[in-house]
Every structure is written in structure tokens, then in C-alpha cells.
Amino acid sequence: MKTSRIDLSRIIGVLVVMAGVTALVGVAVGGAVGRGLDVAAVTALAAAPGVRVLALAVAWVRVRDYKYAAASLALILLIIVSVIGTALWR
Amino acid sequence: MDIARDLLIVALAMVTSTLGAIGGLGGAIILVPLLTLGGMSISSAAPLGLVSVIAGSVAAGRRQVGDGTVNHRFAVVTELGATSGAIVGVFLSGALSERVLMWCLAGFAVAAAVLGARRKGMRWQPDASLTTDDVGERQGSLAGAYLLDDGVVPYAPSRMKLGIGLMTLAGVVTGLAGVGGGFLKTPLSSEVMRLPAKVAAGTSTFTIGLTASVALVLMAIDGRIVASDAALVVLGALVGGTVGARVQKKLSPPVVRRTTAFALVVIAAVLVARA
Secondary structure, X not given: OXXXXXXXXXXXXXXXXXXXXXXXXXXXXXXXXXXXXXXXXXXXXXXXXXHHHHHHHHHHHHOOOHHHHHHHHHHHHHHHHHHHHHHHHO | OOHHHHHHHHHHHHHHHHHHHHHOOXXXXXXXXXHHHOOXXXXXXXXXXXXXXXXXXXXXXXXXXXXXXXXXXXXXXXXXXHHHHHHHHHHOOOOOOHHHHHHHHHHHHHXXXXXXXXXXXXXXXXXXXXXXXXXXXXXXXXXXXXXXXOEXXXXXXXXXXXXXXXXXXXXXXXXXXXXXXXXXXXXXXXXXXXXXXXXXXXXXXXXXXXXXXHHHHHHHHOOXXXXXXXXXXXXXXXXXXXXXXXXXXXXXXXXXXXXXXHHHHHHHHHHHHHO
């Protein structure tokens, strides 16, 4: 049974620690610097699911699992179109 | 700085994310009403709910990926339907009264809770011939295997056409109602497409993080995110997501199903209150 985990678990672990530390320092410091750190932590986490789908697409292309790589790219495209469409429509 | 208020936000985010990670339900649907009870406006609380879902999802993902309880291929395929439906739902928003929608969603949550709680035992059993090397997804298909205690449990989802159709419909309803939909995705994956309860919860935890991140971008464009409060939610939800994934690992699949059923009933009560 082949997997395509590409050490995703470790990458997510590093992101969790970095985002947590950044948010903690941001809350403790306060002010403009703290706000910048708060924004950085939230931005990193918000980008993580999309980056994860992109990383999966790349991993699946590498193992020639083209059907699911195409599905994940289609999902990313759908998300981009929906964000732009909704932002313009509102 | 109001330390008591800040600690309360961290604690609420932690508790709801823990519950959300166990059942793959997110937790925003519980966190947002709790924050509004504390005096926060709904327009300020909603983005914080999304932040809690994303942070909880990412934090839980670390352990869930390692245990093989996230099936990314299944997630991508079903999310194509759910996202397409949600787009249709957003553009149709206003077509149904919010009251009717909330009652419909509450009815579905109760029905899903009953289905999950009534089922006995485990649909998929450990296979002694498999080792930890077999844990994960099977290349080119939606099948896989996950780690349960010391055993490895193989599984293969079924009724995918029906399931994706219902996921799309669920997407339309959640887009109409403006809710995340984790409480629809987990039972559909588990009871209709027959994923193991833990894999359904883990996979749903991943997809709701994706959905929430899209919604958060839209709220950021509107300037609705208070960064300092969002950071507090990040702290609580990262801990909650990690704890939830650890707790889920220790629970047996029937207990996960019953915990999810309990959370669904709570969600139904929240939805009825909102209606």
C-alpha cells in the first residue's frame, strides 16, 4: 500500500509550533509589533490548508497518480474562482 | 488588556476545538454563539470562529496524518462537490428564510446523530496481515488503512456517487445558511460513504479547515478580523486541536461515533436557538 505522506505530519508539526509561538509572543508584546505577529500567525495558519492541497497535488504527480493530482488542482482553481467571484459579486 | 476576557477567549477556543477535532465538526458553530453570549457582536465573533476551525484543523492534522485517519484523496474528491455546492448556495443566499434553513440543518443534525448512535460495533475490522507500513492511502484509489491501537484497519469507501451528490447538496445548504458544514460532512462520509468513523472525522477536520480558510480570506477583505482576538483564538485552538486528536486516538470508533452524535445534538440545539 503506497502512501504519499511526504512527511506532511512533520511539516504540519513545525507550522503548529511556529504559529503558536508567534501568536503567543504577539499577545505578550502587544502594540504594533504584537499586532504584526498576530497577523503573521493567523495568515500562516489560513494559508496552510491551501498549501497542503497544493503539496498533495505535487506529491501525487510525482507518484504518477494523475487522476487525484488533477482533482486537487481543480479544487484549488475552484477555490480561487469562488473567492474572486464572491469578492466581486459582493 | 483585560486578562480575564482574553483567558476566556483562549479557553472557549480550546474547548470547542477539542470537541471539533474529536468529531470532525469544527466547533465554530458552538464557539460563535458562546462569544456572542459574552457580549461580542456576531460580525466580530464569526471570523474568530473560522480562525478556531483553521487552527484546530491544522493542529489536529499532525497526529491524524500520522495515524492515517485523514484520507486526502477522498477529501479532495468530496470537497469538489461541497465547494461547488457552497458557491451555488452563496449566490442563492436569501432564497430561503434563515429560520427555515436553521430548522432544516437542525433536523439533519439530529437525524445524523441518531444514525451514528444507533449503529453498533465496527464496520471495518483490523487485519492481522497488515503492518504499520500499510497505514495511509492507497495510490490511485480512495481506499486506505488506519492505525487503531496496535492493529491496522483497512477500508474502502462506497456509494461515492450518492455521497458526492449529497455533499454537493450539503454545500448548497451550508452556502445558503453561512455555516461551515463539518457537522454535515462527517456523518455523510461515515454513514453514507462508509468511511470508518475516525477517518471520517479526521478527513472532515481537514476539509473544514480548507473551507474556513476560504471564508476567512473573504472576511479579511471586508476588514472584519481583529488580529489580537484572532491570536488568542489561535493559541486556544492549536492546543484544543492537538488535544482533540490525541483524545480521538484513544477512543474506540463506537465511542467516537457516540461523541459525535452528542455534539450533533448540541449543534442542533444551537441551530434551533438561532432560528
